[in-house]
Amino acid sequence: MSDSPLIMLAAGGTGGHLFPAEALGVALMKRGMRVRLVTDSRAVRYSGLFSKDMVDVVPSETVRGRTPWALARTGTMLAAGGAKALAVLLKQKPKAMVGFGGYPTLPPLIAAKLLGIPTLIHEANAVMGRANKLLSSRVTAIATSLPGVLDHDPALAQKATVTGMPMRPGVLAAAAVPFNSPDASGALRVLIVGGSQGARVMSDIVPPAIERLEPALWHRLNLVQQVREEDMARVRAVYDRLKINAELAPFFSDLPARLAASHLVVSRSGAGTVAELGAIGRPSILVPLPGALDQDQFANAGVLERANGAIRIAQPDFTPDRLAAEISTLAAEPARLTAMAIGAKSVGRLDAAERLADLVTTVAKI
Missing domain, CATH: 3.40.50.2000 (Glycogen Phosphorylase B;)
Incomplete structure (x- = not known):
């Protein structure tokens, strides 16, 4: 398995971000690929697909205010996360980086872009979140859970695919x-x-x-x-x-x-x-x-x-x-x-994890 292609998944440390990342990870592993998770310290509370030896914790910070002090703290933490993410990617050499939203995805996705690694983001909501908005013009491809998310922006819509929300086995x-x-x-x-x-x-x-x-x-x-x-x-x-x-x-x-x-x-x-x-x-x-x-x-x-x-x-x-x-x-x-x-x-998509896995393999050219 050490010679198998590695796909890295970046997600904020909440269930809303981690669960679809886990569902995609299961689909990719079934196809013979390796997966690793890049996330923040909150993810240690969650069990499931990602054991400790499959997780890289990268410093991050959400924008919590507009005061100079709050913005400086966020900027400092994201810069530190970017440096850590660069080191992780240089060591792991993934074929692609997939982000699932939340500010903890910014450092690894930007690091992947700097290193020329193909990137993809998944947007779960009917309105694109702030972190994904920042990344959307920089990534290789965009996946959405729901239709019409990017209809207002033809440039982004051209690289968007409606895959649905990857579902855990229990769902x-x-x-x-x-x-x-x-x-x-x-x-x-x-x-x-x-x-x-x-x-x-x-x-x-x-x-x-x-x-x-x-x-x-x-x-x-x-x-x-x-x-x-x-x-x-x-x-x-x-x-x-x-x-x-x-x-x-x-x-x-x-x-x-x-x-x-x-x-x-x-x-x-x-x-x-x-x-x-x-x-x-x-x-x-x-x-x-x-x-x-x-x-x-x-x-x-x-x-x-x-x-x-x-x-x-x-x-x-x-x-x-x-x-x-x-x-x-x-x-x-x-x-x-x-x-x-x-x-x-009629709105549900049960094959979302497989559809997203198809898109990942296309982006990663595997």
Whole structure:
């Protein structure tokens, strides 16, 4: 294997960046290639494909403010990361470098460009992130999870390919589970999640929304909700008082399987969540994270909404009354839930990892 082509993957140290990198790594290894991960120190928390001897940690820093001190710190850390990345690439001699977004991808991708190594970035969102924007004009090729991301820029669109979001094996397994519409009087399984760290708004809005439902619907509900530790007691108290069948936890390690088991998902609309809802094909109520400069989550949710797979609610409109009304309506219309599941599934791409691997081998000329 030491003579096999090496592809290096660069990703920020969060699941949203690391999971698609891992999925591509699996696809490349199946083709007889070697892979290594270049990332920041946060990635040491994640297990999976990348063992410690496959990881190079490069210093990096996100832009956290516009003050001279903050910008100087970011610049210093990125320069240090660039020097470390150059040393890593000179030693490893990869055939290509693939970036998955986040500021930790800047030093290795720029180092690869300086060394003449073919480069590719993958954009997971419907709106290109800031780090990928900085790299987009410099890289050899661009892959996107969703269509239309670069329609506004013909020069970049010419080197872009829609591959979809590479999926972990657990998501692919969950995608094989068919959607079973709930019976009009049977259990209604609702999953509430808020991203990798949870979302306080879900703890603030969902319990009072459930309380506003007709009591007959309380007995049908089977809730699974991601709840931050600091919110657990107050959320649990509401559901216990209403005698709701509810499982609460700060984190679910088997989230793809839980998505597959749900009739309805209430969630933020990060790129990974939207891609998994499409791949698995489940109806959703999506509440984009507000305040983002590029409004990426709002755009992500719009992709599923246009496919009739989701209801998008801006956070100011995400009230207990609104959520209760949406849940009540969907609970009374099982056929609509089935149609939404079909709509969501139409957006999913189960072969994304293989499509991206094809693009990587083309760019790397392997």
